[in-house]
Amino acid sequence: MKSRNLLMIPGPIEFEHEVLQSMSSATPSHVDPKFISTFHHSLNFMKEVWQAPSGQAFIVAGSGTFAMEMAAANLIEQGDKVLVISTGYFGLRYADILKRYTVDVDILEAEVGDVVAIEDIEQQLKTKSYKLLCFTHVDTSTAVLNDAKAIGKLAQKHNVLTLMDAVCSVAGEEIKQEEWGLDIVVSASQKAIGVPPGLALLVASPKAIQSFKQRKTKVQNYYADWTNWLPIMKAYENKEASYFATPPVNLIIALEKSLEMIIAEGLEQRFERHRKAGKAMRVALRALGLELVSKNEKLSANTLSAPFYPDNIDGTTFLKSINEQGVTLAGGLLPNLKGKYFRIGHMGSVNQNDLLATVGAIEKALEKHNHQQDLGVGTKKILELF
Numbered sequence: 118m119k120s121r122n123l124l125m126i127p128g129p130i131e132f133e134h135e136v137l138q139s140m141s142s143a144t145p146s147h148v149d150p151k152f153i154s155t156f157h158h159s160l161n162f163m164k165e166v167w168q169a170p171s172g173q174a175f176i177v178a179g180s181g182t183f184a185m186e187m188a189a190a191n192l193i194e195q196g197d198k199v200l201v202i203s204t205g206y207f208g209l210r211y212a213d214i215l216k217r218y219t220v221d222v223d224i225l226e227a228e229v230g231d232v233v234a235i236e237d238i239e240q241q242l243k244t245k246s247y248k249l250l251c252f253t254h255v256d257t258s259t260a261v262l263n264d265a266k267a268i269g270k271l272a273q274k275h276n277v278l279t280l281m282d283a284v285c286s287v288a289g290e291e292i293k294q295e296e297w298g299l300d301i302v303v304s305a306s307q308k309a310i311g312v313p314p315g316l317a318l319l320v321a322s323p324k325a326i327q328s329f330k331q332r333k334t335k336v337q338n339y340y341a342d343w344t345n346w347l348p349i350m351k352a353y354e355n356k357e358a359s360y361f362a363t364p365p366v367n368l369i370i371a372l373e374k375s376l377e378m379i380i381a382e383g384l385e386q387r388f389e390r391h392r393k394a395g396k397a398m399r400v401a402l403r404a405l406g407l408e409l410v411s412k413n414e415k416l417s418a419n420t421l422s423a424p425f426y427p428d429n430i431d432g433t434t435f436l437k438s439i440n441e442q443g444v445t446l447a448g449g450l451l452p453n454l455k456g457k458y459f460r461i462g463h464m465g466s467v468n469q470n471d472l473l474a475t476v477g478a479i480e481k482a483l484e485k486h487n488h489q490q491d492l493g494v495g496t497k498k499i500l501e502l503f
């Protein structure tokens with residue numbers, strides 16, 4: 118392990134040993150009674166973690182983008198009116214996906230690092246009878262956190278279905294899907310949920326399922342179609358064997374393990390741990406003189422941070438220097454700011470030592486690039502906060 122780098126990108130993340138170990142058991146049949154029980158538990162655990170007791174959970178092979186597509190394909194018919202609130206790269210991706218299913222997609226785009234004000238969203242909702250309001254909880258390109266509760270309540274007031282991309286937030290940021298009136302919350306395995314990439318996960322409210330059942334046209338995507346998947350999820354819920362397309366058996370075994378660990382930690386404790394990690398990272402980065410893409414504390418995500426490089430530093434060589442210190446970080450994702458900033462994931466199994474190692478590596482890289490701080494300025498902040 119001594120040449121192992123610490124993976125601090127915003128997904129995939131460092132996974133818990135117990136989760137990785139659980140994956141390495143011999144692959145059972147997808148209709149093996151033990152696996153049926155694993156699938157059954159995973160669906161139930163998801164509803165607990167999403168805080169959506171009346172929801173319908175779906176577990177399907179695919180990445181987060183497929184979870185996004187599955188929600189769009191099943192909810193939207195040609196001509197439906199959709200409003201997308203974009204806080205970065207993934208908001209625009211969702212708009213692109215939705216445009217495959219209807220021509221009527223409006224986008225309200227926030228300034229980089231900011232959110233769209235609730236009043237502006239409300240104003241827009243009054244202009245048309247939208248079927249769906251779509252937004253990103255944490256946009257991984259900007260590390261901006263939307264107020265999911267306020268948006269959920271607003272959409273309910275205007276009788277609009279809500280679709281939240283929570284790929285970078287479920288099990289890291291607080292989400293109360295049912296209480297907040299969110300209809301579909303989509304995610305993926307490889308971030309705060311803590312399972313290697315490959316699972317598209319979502320929970321749909323009874324209202325979303327009803328809307329799907331009232332469709333007048335066929336779902337335009339065979340693999341995504343809930344007509345195929347709903348009976349499968351229902352079967353596993355009832356502990357019965359069923360088949361539409363082979364489930365990624367070992368990943369679902371890992372999902373059961375990870376969700377079990379998340380629930381054992383306690384959701385409130387877990388959110389608090391992420392709040393603390395996020396705050397510690399931001400305080401340390403600021404102490405090193407690095408500015409963040411997210412405009413202020415209130416709208417900063419706790420699952421990742423996105424700092425700008427200091428002036429006159431080449432991002433590629435800077436990230437390489439950090440990498441040489443044993444920590445892997447990610448470059449910027451917004452096309453217009455690509456070489457201007459980088460991204461640090463701090464979710465899932467993240468602990469104080471990971472934060473110290475990461476900030477220490479950033480300090481050494483700053484020193485190497487002659488942006489000298491006294492070494493220890495950032496790490497000290499983390500030690501103080503913990």
Ligand code: PMP
Pocket residue numbers: 127128180181182183207253255256257282283284285305
């Ligand atoms: N939405 C958000 C907010 C994401 O962070 C990501 C992945 N970075 C995606 C969607 C897409 O997920 P995937 O890469 O698993 O397809």
